[in-house]
Amino acid sequence: MNFKFVFWDWMETLFSDSLLYNVYLKNLIQKGEVSSDLDFDNLNFKDAFFIKTKLKKNKGVKIPYAWFLVNDFLKSGAIQVVVSNGTEKSILRELKDFNPFDLILTCEQFDPKPSLSMFEYAMNQFNFHKKDEILLIGDSFVDQKVAQDLGISFFKINDPYLDFYNIAKNLNFI
Helix, strand or coil: CCCCEEEEECECCCEECHHHHHHHHHHHHHCCCCCCCCCHHHCCHHHHHHHHHHHHCCCCEECHHHHHHHHHHHHHCCEEEEEECCCHHHHHHHHCCCCCCCEEEECCCCCCCCCCHHHHHHHHHCCCCCHHHEEEEECCHHHHHHHHHHCCEEEECCCHHHHHHHHHHHCCCC
């Protein structure tokens, strides 16, 4: 497989707030600020508000293994496009000074996924329509449906550590 064009889903593929929340929640439990025997399905308002307030201060974290793969695609010369139902401003804030992407497309400019409009726009922008060389990496069934509808390859991320390793291995990056 030699992919020359890669679509990246943003949230929970390249960037995660839930991974950080899980780590931060474990820290709250270790510090004794949150009880380890909390029934998260039946939280009272006070506990839920406290946890939400603490977690809200943390915006999220880049998923490390994903960024190794971003760099591998960068070295290979592949076109890389971020597609997100989020905002461009929030993505650029997290990228800071390192933006390896050729294009960032969000639902601010296009209909949200599963609409194909942002994907078709990107392929037209780069005049790239070799569908057997296009890959979408995402974490949801919506991403998978988009790939199917476009007729392109798809890698689904369930476990960000194991799945990115397997992708890198399948693409002969390792």
